[in-house]
Amino acid sequence: xxxxxxxxxxxxxxxxxxxxxxxxxxxxxxxxxxxxxxxxxxxxxxxxxxxxxxxxxxxxxxxxxxxxxxxxxxxxxxxxxxxxxxxxxxxxxxxxxxxxxxxxxxxxxxxxxxxxxxxxxxxxxxxxxxxxxxxxxxxxxxxxxxxxxxxxxxxxxxxxxxxxxxxxxxxxxxxxxxxxxxxxxxxxxxxxxxxxxxxxxxxxxxxxxxxxxxxxxxxxxxxxxxxxxxxxxxxxxxxxxxxxxxxxxxxxxxxxxxxxxxxxxxxxxxxxxxxxxxxxxxxxxxxxxxxxxxxxxxxxxxxxxxxxxxxxxxxxxxxxxxxxxxxxxxxxxxxxxxxxxxxxxxxxxxxxxxxxx
Numbered sequence: 001x002x003x004x005x006x007x008x009x010x011x012x013x014x015x016x017x018x019x020x021x022x023x024x025x026x027x028x029x030x031x032x033x034x035x036x037x038x039x040x041x042x043x044x045x046x047x048x049x050x051x052x053x054x055x056x057x058x059x060x061x062x063x064x065x066x067x068x069x070x071x072x073x074x075x076x077x078x079x080x081x082x083x084x085x086x087x088x089x090x091x092x093x094x095x096x097x098x099x100x101x102x103x104x105x106x107x108x109x110x111x112x113x114x115x116x117x118x119x120x121x122x123x124x125x126x127x128x129x130x131x132x133x134x135x136x137x138x139x140x141x142x143x144x145x146x147x148x149x150x151x152x153x154x155x156x157x158x159x160x161x162x163x164x165x166x167x168x169x170x171x172x173x174x175x176x177x178x179x180x181x182x183x184x185x186x187x188x189x190x191x192x193x194x195x196x197x198x199x200x201x202x203x204x205x206x207x208x209x210x211x212x213x214x215x216x217x218x219x220x221x222x223x224x225x226x227x228x229x230x231x232x233x234x235x236x237x238x239x240x241x242x243x244x245x246x247x248x249x250x251x252x253x254x255x256x257x258x259x260x261x262x263x264x265x266x267x268x269x270x271x272x273x274x275x276x277x278x279x280x281x282x283x284x285x286x287x288x289x290x291x292x293x294x295x296x297x298x299x300x301x302x303x304x305x306x307x308x309x310x311x312x313x314x315x316x317x318x319x320x321x322x323x324x325x326x327x328x329x330x331x332x333x334x335x336x337x338x339x340x341x342x343x344x345x346x347x348x349x350x351x352x353x354x355x356x357x
Contacts, residue, residue, distance in 0.1 A: 105132030149173035189216035231258030273299030
């Protein structure tokens with residue numbers, strides 16, 4: 001897609017569907033037709049120079065074109081393997097930070113550990129008496145944390161393959177959990193409209209974060225501020241001050257329940273998913289950046305990798321792959337995978353994702 005084609009397209013201002021078609025054509029173009037990566041395109045462009053004020057308006061359109069970066073070409077995403085073994089819906093997926101195995105939680109009340117390379121079942125953990133809704137794998141210790149609709153929060157020692165700690169406090173089902181990347185802290189959220197922050201060593205409740213008026217569907221943690229964010233069925237996102245245990249900001253842009261949140265691993269941003277839209281926000285104060293429209297579904301899960309590719313899974317819809325750039329967000333390919341998709345991505349030699357249905 002040449003600069004003249006981009007210029008012509010921007011002047012006509014078509015809908016997102018037309019732009020998606022152009023991106024798909026460029027994305028699937030074979031290498032021998034001259035498709036270049038972002039780095040090669042940047043190296044082939046002339047050096048940036050100062051623009052006189054009188055020329056700024058004339059060249060503003062050209063500058064806008066230079067800001068649009070296409071994703072680096074790779075072969076189309078295809079189904080790699082189907083792993084079966086659960087007797088119920090798979091409600092959560094967590095990937096080992098070392099990329100050797102992954103775990104799944106299901107409505108059959110079990111947690112299964114799978115070998116990532118072969119897809120073989122390695123272990124089945126039993127202990128929950130209701131559906132398993134959330135999993136978190138520690139990168140600092142051999143622990144796996146699970147939460148479920150039985151109000152339970154469990155810590156599994158993967159060297160002994162048994163529960164070593166139970167965290168009591170939630171008054172109803174627990175829907176999500178997240179580990180702090182640098183502190184020995186676990187955050188859990190559930191149907192009692194609260195988010196609880198636990199010291200994983202002592203089982204003590206550090207904070208009970210209160211403010212949502214409906215069940216909290218998702219919680220996420222990061223090292224920077226805000227260290228904890230939550231999304232709820234009350235259509236709001238709350239950013240929390242972890243030290244004070246109080247709300248830092250309340251984001252009310254969504255009009256429907258917020259069921260998915262994810263931090264960008266490289267940018268200081270996060271993304272939220274709701275039936276009304278996917279929205280991208282700037283940390284630390286939750287400044288709204290833009291919408292990522294095009295996925296007409298109840299967004300159930302989101303995942304972002306270091307290349308800026310966002311994967312969104314929705315109920316009764318397809319899975320959308322979205323390329324996130326610092327200023328724009330566009331869908332560039334859609335793949336149909338099924339309903340109730342949970343996703344997890346990490347860095348691999350080639351783009352890889354895991355979904356559960």
